[in-house]
Amino acid sequence: MRDEASVDRGAYPDVVTPWDDPDWRRDALAWAERGLAVRGWTGVRRVAVRVRPWSVLVRMSVVGGPDVWFKANPPGSAFEAGLTEALARWVPGHVLEPLAVDTERGWSLLPDGGTLFRDAPGAGVGAWEQALQQYATVQRALCSRVEEIDRLGVPDARTTVLPEVFDRVVEENAALDADTRAALRALRPRVVGWCEELAALGIPDSLDHADLHDGQLFAPEPGRFTFFDWGDAAVSHPFCSLFVPLNSAVERYGQQALPRLRDAYLDAWTGMGVTPAELRRAAVLARHLGAIGRACSWARLFPTALRGLTDVAGAGGAQSLRELLSDPARNEAPGAGR
Missing domain, CATH: 3.90.1200.10 (Aminoglycoside phosphotransferase (APH), C-terminal lobe)
Structure with a gap:
């Protein structure tokens, strides 16, 4: 994965999150890249990284595909990955449908939802x-x-x-x-x-x-x-x-x-x-x-x-x-x- 993105830490420049661990970062991005490869999306490039005390978000672009987002939750909200997956089944059309989730690690791969x-x-x-x-x-x-x-x-x-x-x-x-x-x-x-x-x-x-x-x-x-x-x-x-x-x-x-x-x-x-x-x-x-x-x-x-x-x-x-x-x-x- 090509890395062309700077890291946006907002108002928390000194806070340590898993993103600061090279091993965690490598594993997380490799997981995201595998999820994209399953869909035939390659040539992944990091566009933006947003690090906060409550989440890590990585925006990625792929060759021939839309931008996607990797999200990591802390243990206290790791349930979000499984919940997002379930909501996409229960109330389709009202929530984002994840491309992939890892419920144990609280990781999600999400499509871009459009205009906020x-x-x-x-x-x-x-x-x-x-x-x-x-x-x-x-x-x-x-x-x-x-x-x-x-x-x-x-x-x-x-x-x-x-x-x-x-x-x-x-x-x-x-x-x-x-x-x-x-x-x-x-x-x-x-x-x-x-x-x-x-x-x-x-x-x-x-x-x-x-x-x-x-x-x-x-x-x-x-x-x-x-x-x-x-x-x-x-x-x-x-x-x-x-x-x-x-x-x-x-x-x-x-x-x-x-x-x-x-x-x-x-x-x-x-x-x-x-x-x-x-x-x-x-x-x-x-x-x-x-x-x-x-x-x-x-x-x-x-x-x-x-x-x-x-x-x-x-x-x-x-x-x-x-x-x-x-x-x-x-x-x-x-x-x-x-």
Whole structure:
């Protein structure tokens, strides 16, 4: 494989990842090259390398073929390779179909998905409505696959166990000051109550992407989207997925965008014997509890990177946990009572 690529380390120039190990690098690239050769693609050339504490990405071009991506996950999110492969079978057309996976090592070989949503023309509130509708349809289809998703090693953050997940991240996060940790511990009865209320509303647990922002989906054509990057995922209440996109929407479009985006997402969950008011209440609670999933994902780094980023990872998780101390009512979109 010809190497013509520089290494993009972003804001983490000194962090050590497996890419820095020549033996690992040789094995990984040889595996990718074999996967391409099976498809008759040769003349592989590295175009770009992107190294982060949570992944290694290598973009490669091949003679007579499209660009492809090699991705390596750390142990905490190694499940992504198998999950991506399974999702391509379960919800084809909605996710990237991998060219090859190594589930033991957390390696994936992926096609180029086209234009990122954030770079697509007209990627405004209306397009986000369509994306959230499609994503919710995918989640509803996956409700019956929860046990299979569990067996792939995807973390369990179901409504019934979420209080225990909350306990763990609160106690393990070294970046929390004493007052914040005490406030979170005191919040536990409310967390339990929110989870019990969610469970009583009857929406089943599903797959939560847990980081669904505008750089985590492709827009290959108007009105159609391809979801990818499942390394932060968990089995949880599906509405927990609203934490990232709705919080981002407030920053970008203002609070007035929330009714449209929330209702577009909830539309896929009608017809389950749950009233519109109950769906909106579930969205408020689950969006609030989605902060727990974000706090968990900060620990899914390469072990060598984690040793050098303990403060950064802890601070990221702590920031998410502090979101729980606010009143969930602030997540109530304008017009929620209609």
